[in-house]
Amino acid sequence: MLNRSRLLAGIAGGGQWLEAHARHLTPDALVFAQIGFRAARLPVPPRLRRPHAGSVSRTLLPVSPAFRTVAANVARLYFAYSGAAPCAKARSGATSPIRATRRDRMERVDRDLINRVLAEAVTGDVSSESRRWMRRSGGTGFTLTHQFLASLLHHWSNRRGAGADCARRVGTRVFREAIRRRGYVDLLAQQTAFLALSGWPMAGLAPLLRRLLRAQDAGDGGWHYFERKLSEPGETFMRVSEGRSPLLGWPIHCNEDDLGTLVAVIHDAHRGHATALALCALGVVTARTSRGSTP
Secondary structure, eight states, X not given: OOOHHHHHHHHHHHHHHHHHTGGGOOHHHHHHHHHHHHHTTOOOOXXXXXXXXXXXXXXXXXXXXXXXXXXXXXXXXXXXXXSOOTTTTOXXXXXXXXXXXXXXXXXXXXXXXXXXXXXXXXXXXXXHHHHHHHHOTTOOHHHHHHHHXXXXXXXXXXXXXXXXXXXXXXXXXXXXXHHHBOSOOHHHHHHHXXXXXXXXXXXXXXXXXXXXHHHSOXXXXXXXXXXXXXXXXXXXXXXXXXXXXXXXXXXXXXXGGGHHHHHHHHHHHHHHHHHHHHHHHHHHHHHHHHTTOOO
């Protein structure tokens, strides 16, 4: 049975992992972790705040201005929004499970396009081209999940309620994909976190949360990014260099003396991304259980 104490235990374990690897975390991981802590009314650990947090990743991993804009505004928009949750009345119909395929795991993601749309969405001023991308029906996996995030950001940032219909429509597709797919990858953490942020009904979130909690590493409290625990940071580095990571693209330029550190940062950035999103999902749902709902 999923209860508040189980959610808090998951948050505690994930928080300890993030603190231990704080200097290697990317800006998006830091902001989603902070949302999780704040939503659950828990203090954000000092090590997850600047200047310590992300200090090494900032020097080695390239981050675009659009990416920085999104990371700087997500928490502000979420906590400032006081309207109805766009997906609170969505239906969580039962669907049969499917297995992830190799094609799913190797999905190519247009990071520049996604970051540009997200950066527009946080301002509430979305171009017609970005609107078309947000509503495009052919997206799956990481692309579909970021279409959902863009629609949520647009809804939160535009006080006239724009984006709610889009968020519900895209959220339904995200939920169906998440609930049907077996196993775990970082995508499940993203799907569950964004559905929780959208106010998705608890009955639908519960099985996703249980899968997420089962995937937590009992040894160190963190979550893994890929479909299995990789043997060492070098394997993560190889996946990135071969273009097999939706999170980081290649090439990443660094001095030869920094290569060993880069390998470690790339590995921790992936685990940090998954751990922070899982913590975000658990924190937002913890807040809802505090108000009398139970998953």
